[in-house]
Amino acid sequence: MATPKQHIEHIRKTTFSIGGEKNPLAPMLDQAVKYLSAELYAKDVHFLMELIQNAEDNEYLEGVDPSLEFVITSRDITNTGAPATLLIFNNEKGFSAKNIESICNVGNSTKKGNRKRGYIGEKGIGFKSVFLIAAQPYIFSNGYQIRFNEKPCPHCNLGYIVPEWVDDSPSLSDIKQIYGSASTLPTTTLILPLKPDKVNPVKQQLSSIHPEILLFLSKIKRLSVREENADPRLNTVSAVAITKETNFVQRKNMDAEFHTLHLSADENSDEFEKECSYYLWKQKFPVRQENKVDMRMEVEDWVITLAFPNGERLHRGMEYSPGIYAFLPTEMVTNFPFIIQADFILASSRETIRWDNVWNQGILDCVPFAFIEAFVSLVKTVDGAPASSLPRMFKFLPVHSSPFEKLNSVRESIKAKLAEKDIIPNPPPSSSSSGAPFSVVPLHRQPPEAEEKKKYSQPPDRP
Numbered sequence: 512m513a514t515p516k517q518h519i520e521h522i523r524k525t526t527f528s529i530g531g532e533k534n535p536l537a538p539m540l541d542q543a544v545k546y547l548s549a550e551l552y553a554k555d556v557h558f559l560m561e562l563i564q565n566a567e568d569n570e571y572l573e574g575v576d577p578s579l580e581f582v583i584t585s586r587d588i589t590n591t592g593a594p595a596t597l598l599i600f601n602n603e604k605g606f607s608a609k610n611i612e613s614i615c616n617v618g619n620s621t622k623k624g625n626r627k628r629g630y631i632g633e634k635g636i637g638f639k640s641v642f643l644i645a646a647q648p649y650i651f652s653n654g655y656q657i658r659f660n661e662k663p664c665p666h667c668n669l670g671y672i673v674p675e676w677v678d679d680s681p682s683l684s685d686i687k688q689i690y691g692s693a694s695t696l697p698t699t700t701l702i703l704p705l706k707p708d709k710v711n712p713v714k715q716q717l718s719s720i721h722p723e724i725l726l727f728l729s730k731i732k733r734l735s736v737r738e739e740n741a742d743p744r745l746n747t748v749s750a751v752a753i754t755k756e757t758n759f760v761q762r763k764n765m766d767a768e769f770h771t772l773h774l775s776a777d778e779n780s781d782e783f784e785k786e787c788s789y790y791l792w793k794q795k796f797p798v799r800q801e802n803k804v805d806m807r808m809e810v811e812d813w814v815i816t817l818a819f820p821n822g823e824r825l826h827r828g829m830e831y832s833p834g835i836y837a838f839l840p841t842e843m844v845t846n847f848p849f850i851i852q853a854d855f856i857l858a859s860s861r862e863t864i865r866w867d868n869v870w871n872q873g874i875l876d877c878v879p880f881a882f883i884e885a886f887v888s889l890v891k892t893v894d895g896a897p898a899s900s901l902p903r904m905f906k907f908l909p910v911h912s913s914p915f916e917k918l919n920s921v922r923e924s925i926k927a928k929l930a931e932k933d934i935i936p937n938p939p940p941s942s943s944s945s946g947a948p949f950s951v952v953p954l955h956r957q958p959p960e961a962e963e964k965k966k967y968s969q970p971p972d973r974p
C-alpha cells in the first residue's frame with residue numbers, strides 16, 4: 512500500500528502530468544479551474560460556514576464528541592510572510608485517499624448524491640472557499656502533509672487543485688506549540704496563512720460566531736474560537752467555547768419527536784446571555800410529487816424542526832437572531848418567536864432561501880401543520896403546572912407580521928388552524944385564580960374516532 516507521500520506523487524504525475532506524460536484532459540482541467548476561480552470570487556461565500564458544514568459532514572469514531580476549534584495567531588509558522596495564521600482543528604476520522612483525490616479535483620465531491628445519508632454540503636465549493644482568505648492553504652491529516660496554491664503550478668500551469676508535499680514549514684511540532692503541547696493533536700488540521708487584507712475580516716467573523724450555529728447540527732457538539740499569541744495583549748478576537756447537550760424527553764410517534772437542547776457560550780464578556788434551552792419539535796412529511804426538484808430527487812421526506820427558545824435567545828455576534836436555518840443559519844429575521852429548520856434550497860450566498868423554488872414552497876406549506884402539533888404538545892406537557900407557567904407557552908404564537916410575504920401566509924395558516932383547534936387554558940371549577948392548575952382542552956372536541964383519523968403530517972394538496 513502506498514504511503515501518503517507516494518499517493519501525492521502519484522496524483523501529481525498521473526493527473527497533472529508533473530514529471531510524466533502529458534494528460535490529454537489537461538485543457539479540460541484548466542477550464543474547470545478557471546470556472547472555479549470565477550465562482551469563488553463572484554459569490555459572497557462565507558468560508559466559515561463552508562468549513563463548519565464540512566466538519567458536520569465528516570465521519571467520527573464511536574465515542575468521540577465531534578468538535579471544531581478555530582485558533583488564530585500572529586505567528587507565521589508557514590514562512591509565507593503571512594501577517595496572521597488561522598488553524599482549524601477537527602477530531603474527525605481524517606482524510607482518506609479518496610478524500611484527497613476529491614479535493615484535488617473540481618466538482619467531484621464524495622458527498623454527491625448522498626443527501627439521504629445526512630450530508631448538508633452541496634454547492635461544490637467546500638474546502639476551496641478557503642482561497643478567499645488564504646493563497647496557500649495546508650492540510651495535515653492521517654499522515655498527509657500537503658498544501659495547495661491559488662497561483663498556477665509552474666510544472667502544469669494549474670492552480671487551486673495541485674497538491675504539494677510539505678516537508679518542513681510548518682512541522683507537527685510548530686502546530687502543537689500553538690494548539691497546546693500538553694494536548695493531543697486532533698486528527699485533522701487546516702492551516703491558513705491569511706492574506707493581509709483578510710486578517711481583520713476573519714477576526715471579525717470569528718468574534719461574531721453565533722452560539723446557535725450548533726442548534727441544528729447532528730454531529731458537532733462543541734465549537735471554540737480563541738487567539739494564541741506570545742503576548743496576550745495582542746489578542747483582539749473575542750474567545751468563546753460553545754457547547755450543546757441534548758435531552759430526549761419523549762417520542763410522539765413514527766413521524767415526530769420532541770426533545771430539549773441546551774446551548775451554552777463560555778466567553779469573557781457579560782454583554783450577552785451565556786445559555787439558553789430550546790424545545791425542539793422534529794417531524795417528517797412526505798415530499799409531494801409536484802414539489803420534487805432535481806437537486807433533491809432522492810429525498811422522500813421533508814424533515815422540519817421547529818425550535819422554541821425557553822428564555823432569552825443567545826445574541827452573541829448579532830443584533831437580531833436568524834429565524835430560518837438550513838442546518839446552518841441564514842440571515843433571515845422572520846419576526847416569528849420560533850425558529851424554522853429544514854433542508855431548504857438556498858441562494859448561492861447562503862443568506863436567504865430561494866422563495867421561487869417549489870421545493871421550498873412545499874416545506875413552507877408543511878410548517879403550519881408542524882407548528883400546531885408542536886404547540887399543542889408543548890401546552891399539554893405543562894398539565895398540572897401553576898397557572899403562571901402557561902402564558903409563556905402562548906408567547907410562541909406568531910402574533911407579529913413578517914417582512915417576508917410567504918412567511919405571512921404561513922402565519923395566517925397557523926392562525927386559521929389554531930382557530931379550528933380552539934386550544935385555550937381552562938381552569939377547573941374548583942380552582943382559585945392564584946397558582947391554580949390549568950387544564951388544556953379544545954372547546955369543540957371531535958369524537959375520538961374522528962380525532963384518531965386526523966393526520967396533521969399529511970398537509971392537503973395545494974389548489
